[in-house]
Amino acid sequence: MAEFDLIARLTARAGARGDVALGIGDDAALLEVPAGEQLVACCDALNEGVHFLPGTDPADIGWKALAVNLSDLAAMGARPAWALLSLTLPRADADFVDAFMRGFSALADAAGTALVGGDTTSGPLSICVTALGCVPRGQALTRAGARPGDAVFVSGTLGDASAALEHLRPMGPRHPGEGRSDDDFPMFLRDRLHRPTPRIALGQALRGVANAVIDVSDGLLADLGHIARASGVGIELDAEALPASAALRTLLDPAERLRCQATGGDDYELVFTVPSERWETLRAIFPPEFRGALPITPSPPLAGEGAGVRGAFPAVTRIGRVVAGEGVRVLDADGVPVDFDRAGWEHFMDKVP
Ligand code: ADP
Ligand code: MG
Numbered sequence: 001m002a003e004f005d006l007i008a009r010l011t012a013r014a015g016a017r018g019d020v021a022l023g024i025g026d027d028a029a030l031l032e033v034p035a036g037e038q039l040v041a042c043c044d045a046l047n048e049g050v051h052f053l054p055g056t057d058p059a060d061i062g063w064k065a066l067a068v069n070l071s072d073l074a075a076m077g078a079r080p081a082w083a084l085l086s087l088t089l090p091r092a093d094a095d096f097v098d099a100f101m102r103g104f105s106a107l108a109d110a111a112g113t114a115l116v117g118g119d120t121t122s123g124p125l126s127i128c129v130t131a132l133g134c135v136p137r138g139q140a141l142t143r144a145g146a147r148p149g150d151a152v153f154v155s156g157t158l159g160d161a162s163a164a165l166e167h168l169r170p171m172g173p174r175h176p177g178e179g180r181s182d183d184d185f186p187m188f189l190r191d192r193l194h195r196p197t198p199r200i201a202l203g204q205a206l207r208g209v210a211n212a213v214i215d216v217s218d219g220l221l222a223d224l225g226h227i228a229r230a231s232g233v234g235i236e237l238d239a240e241a242l243p244a245s246a247a248l249r250t251l252l253d254p255a256e257r258l259r260c261q262a263t264g265g266d267d268y269e270l271v272f273t274v275p276s277e278r279w280e281t282l283r284a285i286f287p288p289e290f291r292g293a294l295p296i297t298p299s300p301p302l303a304g305e306g307a308g309v310r311g312a313f314p315a316v317t318r319i320g321r322v323v324a325g326e327g328v329r330v331l332d333a334d335g336v337p338v339d340f341d342r343a344g345w346e347h348f349m350d351k352v353p
Contacts, residue, residue, distance in 0.1 A: 001092040007120050009097045010087065013105040014115040017081065029116035031082055037134040040078035044068045045128040053169060058096045060194035061127065062103030067196045068217065069131035070111055071268040074203030075215040077141040078133035080111050085118035086128040100127075103195075111200060141203070141272075145211035146231035150273035150322040153282070155199050156314040157245040158220055160192035162264020163252060168193070186247040196268035199314060203270060205285040210272040219263045219344020224271060224328045234325030237262075239332050243317040262330055263340050269314070273322050286316070 011024045022030035033039050046065050048054055066083060073080045085104070089096065108115060113131070167185055199215075206213055212231055214223045220242070228235050242261045252260065274282050330338045 001094055003092075003120055006089075006092055006094070006097055009094060010085070010101060010118070010120065011115065013101050015105065015108050015113065017112070017114040019081065020114055020116055023114070023116050024118075029082070029084075031116065031132070033134055036137055038137050038140065040073055040076050040133045040135050040140065041130065042069055042072040042076075043128060043130040044072065045126060047127075048125040053165075056194065057103075058099035059103035059106075062100035062105075063107050063195050064103075065127045065129045066104050066107045066111075066113070066131070067198050067268060069129045070107070070113070070198035070200060071196065071215040071217065073131050073133040074198050074200045075141065075213050075270055076133075076135060077139060077203050077207040077213065078135045079204060080113045080131060080133040080200060082116045082132040083108065083113050084130040084132075085115060086121075086130075087118065088121050088123040088126040090122070090125055092122075107198075111198070135207075139207045141206060141210055141213040143212055143214050143227045143230035146227050146233050146235075146273040146322045147211055147275060148233055148322050148324045150211055150275050151279065151318050152224070152235060152237065152271065152273050152320040152322060153316050154216070154220070154243065154269050154271045154319050155202055155316050156197075156267070156269040157192075157243045157248065158216070158262075158267055158269065159242075159248055159252075159257060159260030159264045160189050160245050161196065161266035161268075162219075163248055163257075163260045164189040164193035165264075165266065166260075167251075186251070188245065188247045189251065192245075193266060196266065197314070198268060199270045202314060202316075206270070206272055206282075209278050209281050209285065210274050213270055213272040216265075216267040216269045216271055218265045219342075220267070220271065221262050221328050221330070221340065222265075222344025227271075227273065228326060228328055231322075232326075234323045235320060235328045236323055237320035237328065237330045239330050239338055241317060241319045243315075243319070258330075258338065259340060262338075263342055263344050265344055271319075282316075 014024055019032040020029065021032055046052060046061065052061055070080050203213065212227045214227055216223050224235050239258055244257055244261060248257055332338050
Protein backbone atom coordinates (compact mmCIF):
# COMPACT_ATOMS: atom_id res chain seq x y z
CA MET A 1 0.00 0.00 0.00
CA ALA A 2 1.38 3.40 -1.01
CA GLU A 3 1.15 6.86 0.52
CA PHE A 4 -1.87 7.91 -1.52
CA ASP A 5 -3.89 4.80 -0.64
CA LEU A 6 -3.14 5.47 3.01
CA ILE A 7 -4.19 9.10 2.66
CA ALA A 8 -7.43 7.99 1.03
CA ARG A 9 -8.14 5.68 3.97
CA LEU A 10 -7.31 8.45 6.43
CA THR A 11 -9.41 11.08 4.79
CA ALA A 12 -12.46 8.93 4.07
CA ARG A 13 -13.75 9.90 7.53
CA ALA A 14 -12.70 13.53 7.56
CA GLY A 15 -16.08 14.96 8.56
CA ALA A 16 -17.71 18.01 7.04
CA ARG A 17 -18.31 21.61 8.12
CA GLY A 18 -19.88 24.49 6.23
CA ASP A 19 -16.94 26.73 7.10
CA VAL A 20 -14.43 24.59 5.19
CA ALA A 21 -14.15 26.44 1.88
CA LEU A 22 -11.53 23.97 0.62
CA GLY A 23 -10.70 20.77 2.49
CA ILE A 24 -8.41 17.81 1.93
CA GLY A 25 -6.97 17.35 -1.55
CA ASP A 26 -5.26 20.61 -2.40
CA ASP A 27 -1.97 21.99 -1.12
CA ALA A 28 -3.65 23.54 1.91
CA ALA A 29 -7.12 24.02 3.36
CA LEU A 30 -9.15 27.25 3.24
CA LEU A 31 -11.17 27.92 6.38
CA GLU A 32 -13.68 30.63 7.22
CA VAL A 33 -13.19 32.27 10.62
CA PRO A 34 -16.45 34.01 11.65
CA ALA A 35 -16.32 37.81 11.72
CA GLY A 36 -15.53 39.12 15.18
CA GLU A 37 -13.71 35.95 16.21
CA GLN A 38 -10.08 34.98 16.69
CA LEU A 39 -8.47 31.79 15.42
CA VAL A 40 -7.12 29.62 18.26
CA ALA A 41 -4.37 27.17 17.25
CA CYS A 42 -2.51 24.44 19.12
CA CYS A 43 -0.43 21.40 18.28
CA ASP A 44 0.49 18.37 20.39
CA ALA A 45 2.44 15.29 19.37
CA LEU A 46 2.16 11.74 20.71
CA ASN A 47 5.25 9.51 20.46
CA GLU A 48 5.31 5.80 21.03
CA GLY A 49 7.04 4.89 24.29
CA VAL A 50 6.71 8.44 25.60
CA HIS A 51 3.01 9.29 25.35
CA PHE A 52 1.58 5.82 24.88
CA LEU A 53 2.83 2.32 25.53
CA PRO A 54 3.81 0.08 22.61
CA GLY A 55 0.85 -2.18 21.91
CA THR A 56 -1.77 0.46 22.74
CA ASP A 57 -4.96 0.00 20.70
CA PRO A 58 -4.61 2.31 17.65
CA ALA A 59 -8.22 3.42 18.14
CA ASP A 60 -7.26 4.71 21.59
CA ILE A 61 -4.22 6.48 20.12
CA GLY A 62 -6.46 8.16 17.52
CA TRP A 63 -8.92 9.34 20.17
CA LYS A 64 -6.22 10.62 22.48
CA ALA A 65 -4.20 12.39 19.77
CA LEU A 66 -7.22 14.58 19.09
CA ALA A 67 -8.41 14.74 22.71
CA VAL A 68 -5.21 16.29 24.08
CA ASN A 69 -5.48 19.06 21.48
CA LEU A 70 -9.19 19.70 22.01
CA SER A 71 -8.35 19.94 25.71
CA ASP A 72 -5.95 22.79 24.93
CA LEU A 73 -8.64 24.57 22.93
CA ALA A 74 -11.07 24.04 25.82
CA ALA A 75 -8.59 25.62 28.22
CA MET A 76 -8.60 28.74 26.01
CA GLY A 77 -12.40 28.90 26.05
CA ALA A 78 -12.43 28.12 22.32
CA ARG A 79 -14.95 26.29 20.16
CA PRO A 80 -13.13 23.55 18.20
CA ALA A 81 -13.64 23.57 14.46
CA TRP A 82 -10.84 21.98 12.44
CA ALA A 83 -7.89 19.62 12.80
CA LEU A 84 -4.78 18.68 10.82
CA LEU A 85 -3.09 15.32 11.26
CA SER A 86 0.56 14.51 10.67
CA LEU A 87 1.03 10.77 10.86
CA THR A 88 4.42 9.05 10.75
CA LEU A 89 4.14 5.28 10.39
CA PRO A 90 6.90 2.63 10.35
CA ARG A 91 5.08 0.84 7.51
CA ALA A 92 1.96 1.28 5.37
CA ASP A 93 -0.33 -0.49 7.81
CA ALA A 94 -3.95 -0.26 6.64
CA ASP A 95 -5.30 -1.97 9.76
CA PHE A 96 -3.54 0.52 11.98
CA VAL A 97 -4.85 3.46 9.96
CA ASP A 98 -8.43 2.16 9.97
CA ALA A 99 -8.41 1.57 13.72
CA PHE A 100 -6.69 4.89 14.38
CA MET A 101 -9.32 6.74 12.37
CA ARG A 102 -12.11 4.90 14.19
CA GLY A 103 -10.95 6.46 17.45
CA PHE A 104 -10.01 9.81 15.94
CA SER A 105 -13.28 10.31 14.11
CA ALA A 106 -15.41 9.11 17.03
CA LEU A 107 -14.16 12.11 18.98
CA ALA A 108 -13.99 14.45 15.97
CA ASP A 109 -17.64 13.76 15.16
CA ALA A 110 -18.73 14.16 18.78
CA ALA A 111 -16.87 17.46 19.01
CA GLY A 112 -18.00 18.74 15.59
CA THR A 113 -14.41 18.94 14.35
CA ALA A 114 -13.51 18.39 10.68
CA LEU A 115 -10.18 16.93 9.54
CA VAL A 116 -9.02 19.38 6.88
CA GLY A 117 -5.51 18.25 6.04
CA GLY A 118 -2.27 16.71 7.20
CA ASP A 119 0.76 14.79 6.12
CA THR A 120 1.57 11.09 5.91
CA THR A 121 5.19 9.94 6.09
CA SER A 122 7.30 6.93 7.03
CA GLY A 123 9.43 6.72 10.17
CA PRO A 124 9.12 5.74 13.83
CA LEU A 125 5.45 5.87 14.94
CA SER A 126 4.55 9.43 15.82
CA ILE A 127 1.31 11.38 15.63
CA CYS A 128 0.99 15.13 15.59
CA VAL A 129 -2.41 16.83 15.57
CA THR A 130 -2.99 20.53 15.07
CA ALA A 131 -6.36 21.69 16.33
CA LEU A 132 -7.95 24.96 15.31
CA GLY A 133 -10.90 26.69 16.92
CA CYS A 134 -12.54 30.06 17.30
CA VAL A 135 -13.23 32.39 20.17
CA PRO A 136 -15.05 35.75 20.25
CA ARG A 137 -12.40 38.44 19.92
CA GLY A 138 -10.80 39.34 23.25
CA GLN A 139 -12.61 36.62 25.23
CA ALA A 140 -10.02 33.84 25.23
CA LEU A 141 -9.05 32.45 28.63
CA THR A 142 -5.37 32.38 29.49
CA ARG A 143 -3.06 31.36 32.33
CA ALA A 144 -2.31 34.95 33.25
CA GLY A 145 -5.39 36.36 34.98
CA ALA A 146 -5.41 34.74 38.46
CA ARG A 147 -5.70 37.23 41.37
CA PRO A 148 -5.23 36.74 45.12
CA GLY A 149 -8.62 35.91 46.61
CA ASP A 150 -9.76 33.79 43.64
CA ALA A 151 -10.92 30.28 44.46
CA VAL A 152 -9.33 27.40 42.51
CA PHE A 153 -11.64 24.82 40.95
CA VAL A 154 -11.02 21.61 39.02
CA SER A 155 -13.37 19.59 36.83
CA GLY A 156 -13.89 15.83 37.11
CA THR A 157 -11.45 13.75 39.14
CA LEU A 158 -7.66 13.73 39.41
CA GLY A 159 -5.02 11.01 39.27
CA ASP A 160 -7.00 8.34 37.41
CA ALA A 161 -4.88 8.33 34.25
CA SER A 162 -1.52 8.29 35.99
CA ALA A 163 -2.63 5.47 38.29
CA ALA A 164 -3.68 3.52 35.19
CA LEU A 165 -0.37 4.27 33.44
CA GLU A 166 1.64 3.08 36.42
CA HIS A 167 -0.37 -0.09 36.51
CA LEU A 168 -0.31 -0.87 32.79
CA ARG A 169 3.29 0.06 31.94
CA PRO A 170 5.62 -2.87 31.18
CA MET A 171 7.34 -2.95 34.55
CA GLY A 172 3.97 -3.75 36.04
CA PRO A 173 2.32 -2.37 39.14
CA ARG A 174 4.32 -0.12 41.44
CA HIS A 175 3.98 -2.56 44.26
CA PRO A 176 5.04 -6.06 43.20
CA GLY A 177 2.86 -7.70 45.83
CA GLU A 178 -0.26 -6.18 44.34
CA GLY A 179 -0.10 -7.83 40.93
CA ARG A 180 -3.37 -7.52 39.04
CA SER A 181 -3.89 -8.85 35.58
CA ASP A 182 -4.81 -6.20 33.04
CA ASP A 183 -8.14 -7.91 32.53
CA ASP A 184 -9.12 -7.13 36.10
CA PHE A 185 -8.00 -3.55 35.89
CA PRO A 186 -10.97 -1.17 36.24
CA MET A 187 -12.23 -0.12 32.82
CA PHE A 188 -13.04 3.33 34.18
CA LEU A 189 -9.36 4.00 34.99
CA ARG A 190 -8.16 2.51 31.71
CA ASP A 191 -10.56 4.79 29.82
CA ARG A 192 -9.38 7.80 31.78
CA LEU A 193 -5.87 7.09 30.45
CA HIS A 194 -6.73 6.10 26.89
CA ARG A 195 -9.93 8.03 26.20
CA PRO A 196 -9.73 11.36 28.03
CA THR A 197 -12.77 13.62 27.65
CA PRO A 198 -11.80 17.15 26.62
CA ARG A 199 -13.91 19.60 28.66
CA ILE A 200 -15.02 21.58 25.65
CA ALA A 201 -18.41 22.78 26.89
CA LEU A 202 -17.02 23.76 30.28
CA GLY A 203 -14.16 25.72 28.74
CA GLN A 204 -16.54 27.85 26.68
CA ALA A 205 -18.86 28.34 29.65
CA LEU A 206 -15.95 29.70 31.68
CA ARG A 207 -15.52 32.70 29.35
CA GLY A 208 -16.27 35.80 31.38
CA VAL A 209 -16.31 33.72 34.59
CA ALA A 210 -12.79 32.37 35.17
CA ASN A 211 -9.76 34.64 35.60
CA ALA A 212 -7.26 31.96 34.55
CA VAL A 213 -7.59 28.46 33.08
CA ILE A 214 -5.22 25.62 32.19
CA ASP A 215 -5.81 21.98 31.34
CA VAL A 216 -4.14 19.37 33.53
CA SER A 217 -1.85 17.48 31.19
CA ASP A 218 1.49 17.28 33.02
CA GLY A 219 0.18 17.11 36.59
CA LEU A 220 -1.93 19.41 38.77
CA LEU A 221 1.01 21.01 40.60
CA ALA A 222 3.07 21.49 37.45
CA ASP A 223 0.17 22.99 35.52
CA LEU A 224 -1.01 25.24 38.35
CA GLY A 225 2.63 26.31 38.59
CA HIS A 226 2.19 27.76 35.09
CA ILE A 227 -0.84 29.77 36.25
CA ALA A 228 1.06 30.95 39.33
CA ARG A 229 4.05 32.11 37.25
CA ALA A 230 2.03 33.64 34.44
CA SER A 231 -0.24 35.46 36.91
CA GLY A 232 2.45 36.43 39.45
CA VAL A 233 0.61 34.78 42.37
CA GLY A 234 0.84 31.84 44.77
CA ILE A 235 -1.66 28.98 45.03
CA GLU A 236 -2.68 26.93 48.07
CA LEU A 237 -4.51 23.63 47.62
CA ASP A 238 -6.29 21.54 50.25
CA ALA A 239 -5.20 17.90 49.93
CA GLU A 240 -8.53 16.72 51.33
CA ALA A 241 -10.50 18.62 48.70
CA LEU A 242 -8.81 17.09 45.63
CA PRO A 243 -11.51 15.04 43.89
CA ALA A 244 -10.86 11.29 43.53
CA SER A 245 -12.91 8.71 41.65
CA ALA A 246 -14.33 5.74 43.52
CA ALA A 247 -12.06 3.52 41.39
CA LEU A 248 -8.95 5.42 42.47
CA ARG A 249 -9.98 5.26 46.13
CA THR A 250 -10.32 1.50 45.83
CA LEU A 251 -7.01 1.07 44.01
CA LEU A 252 -4.62 3.21 46.06
CA ASP A 253 -3.97 4.02 49.70
CA PRO A 254 -4.45 7.68 50.65
CA ALA A 255 -0.78 8.72 50.28
CA GLU A 256 -0.35 7.11 46.86
CA ARG A 257 -3.69 8.49 45.77
CA LEU A 258 -2.67 12.02 46.75
CA ARG A 259 0.62 11.63 44.88
CA CYS A 260 -1.25 10.63 41.70
CA GLN A 261 -3.84 13.41 42.12
CA ALA A 262 -1.28 16.15 42.72
CA THR A 263 1.53 15.12 40.37
CA GLY A 264 0.18 12.55 37.89
CA GLY A 265 -0.34 13.73 34.34
CA ASP A 266 -2.84 12.99 31.57
CA ASP A 267 -6.01 13.98 33.42
CA TYR A 268 -7.11 16.57 30.82
CA GLU A 269 -9.37 18.24 33.35
CA LEU A 270 -9.69 22.01 33.48
CA VAL A 271 -8.30 23.79 36.52
CA PHE A 272 -9.32 27.43 36.84
CA THR A 273 -9.58 30.37 39.21
CA VAL A 274 -12.75 32.39 39.84
CA PRO A 275 -13.09 35.59 41.90
CA SER A 276 -15.64 35.41 44.73
CA GLU A 277 -18.05 37.82 43.05
CA ARG A 278 -18.43 35.31 40.21
CA TRP A 279 -18.95 32.11 42.23
CA GLU A 280 -22.70 32.43 41.80
CA THR A 281 -22.26 32.93 38.05
CA LEU A 282 -20.18 29.77 37.99
CA ARG A 283 -22.91 27.93 39.87
CA ALA A 284 -25.53 29.19 37.45
CA ILE A 285 -23.78 27.87 34.33
CA PHE A 286 -24.34 24.34 35.55
CA PRO A 287 -27.56 22.52 34.80
CA PRO A 288 -29.63 22.05 37.96
CA GLU A 289 -28.71 18.39 38.44
CA PHE A 290 -25.05 19.39 38.77
CA ARG A 291 -25.53 22.26 41.16
CA GLY A 292 -25.70 20.01 44.19
CA ALA A 293 -22.18 18.82 43.47
CA LEU A 294 -20.95 22.31 42.96
CA PRO A 295 -18.27 24.35 44.38
CA ILE A 296 -18.50 27.05 46.94
CA THR A 297 -17.77 24.56 49.70
CA PRO A 298 -15.60 21.57 48.82
CA SER A 299 -17.73 18.59 47.98
CA PRO A 300 -17.14 15.33 46.13
CA PRO A 301 -17.97 15.32 42.43
CA LEU A 302 -20.91 13.30 41.15
CA ALA A 303 -20.39 9.58 40.79
CA GLY A 304 -19.45 8.41 37.31
CA GLU A 305 -18.17 10.42 34.41
CA GLY A 306 -21.30 12.50 33.99
CA ALA A 307 -19.89 14.46 31.08
CA GLY A 308 -20.12 14.06 27.36
CA VAL A 309 -17.76 15.67 24.92
CA ARG A 310 -20.21 18.38 23.99
CA GLY A 311 -23.10 19.84 25.92
CA ALA A 312 -22.79 18.23 29.32
CA PHE A 313 -20.54 19.51 32.09
CA PRO A 314 -18.39 17.46 34.43
CA ALA A 315 -18.75 18.11 38.12
CA VAL A 316 -16.48 20.83 39.45
CA THR A 317 -14.81 20.89 42.85
CA ARG A 318 -13.30 23.78 44.76
CA ILE A 319 -9.78 22.74 45.73
CA GLY A 320 -7.97 25.83 46.99
CA ARG A 321 -7.26 29.52 46.65
CA VAL A 322 -5.00 32.06 45.03
CA VAL A 323 -2.77 33.97 47.44
CA ALA A 324 -0.16 36.70 47.20
CA GLY A 325 3.35 35.30 46.68
CA GLU A 326 4.52 32.53 44.40
CA GLY A 327 4.55 28.77 43.95
CA VAL A 328 1.95 26.07 44.55
CA ARG A 329 1.55 24.33 47.92
CA VAL A 330 -0.66 21.42 48.96
CA LEU A 331 -1.79 21.61 52.58
CA ASP A 332 -2.90 18.62 54.63
CA ALA A 333 -5.89 18.66 57.01
CA ASP A 334 -3.74 20.43 59.65
CA GLY A 335 -2.57 23.08 57.21
CA VAL A 336 0.92 21.54 56.95
CA PRO A 337 2.49 21.58 53.45
CA VAL A 338 2.81 18.12 51.87
CA ASP A 339 6.11 17.29 50.13
CA PHE A 340 6.16 15.61 46.72
CA ASP A 341 9.32 14.48 44.99
CA ARG A 342 8.14 15.97 41.70
CA ALA A 343 5.43 18.33 40.52
CA GLY A 344 4.68 16.53 37.29
CA TRP A 345 5.98 15.40 33.97
CA GLU A 346 8.49 17.33 31.90
CA HIS A 347 10.23 16.13 28.73
CA PHE A 348 14.05 15.86 28.83
CA MET A 349 13.94 15.81 32.66
CA ASP A 350 13.04 13.07 35.09
CA LYS A 351 11.14 15.51 37.23
CA VAL A 352 9.85 19.05 37.43
CA PRO A 353 11.78 20.86 40.16
P1 ADP B 1 1.49 17.86 -0.42
O1 ADP B 1 2.48 17.06 -1.17
O2 ADP B 1 0.96 19.07 -1.13
O3 ADP B 1 1.91 18.14 0.98
P2 ADP B 1 0.15 15.46 0.21
O4 ADP B 1 0.29 14.50 -0.91
O5 ADP B 1 1.04 15.29 1.40
O6 ADP B 1 0.19 16.94 -0.33
O7 ADP B 1 -1.36 15.40 0.73
C1 ADP B 1 -2.43 15.44 -0.18
C2 ADP B 1 -3.64 15.94 0.55
O8 ADP B 1 -3.99 15.02 1.57
C3 ADP B 1 -3.42 17.29 1.22
O9 ADP B 1 -4.61 18.04 1.11
C4 ADP B 1 -3.16 16.91 2.65
O10 ADP B 1 -3.59 17.93 3.54
C5 ADP B 1 -3.98 15.63 2.82
N1 ADP B 1 -3.40 14.71 3.79
C6 ADP B 1 -2.23 14.04 3.72
N2 ADP B 1 -2.03 13.28 4.79
C7 ADP B 1 -3.08 13.51 5.61
C8 ADP B 1 -3.44 13.03 6.88
N3 ADP B 1 -2.66 12.20 7.59
N4 ADP B 1 -4.61 13.47 7.40
C9 ADP B 1 -5.37 14.34 6.72
N5 ADP B 1 -5.11 14.82 5.53
C10 ADP B 1 -3.96 14.39 4.96
MG1 MG C 1 2.45 16.51 2.33
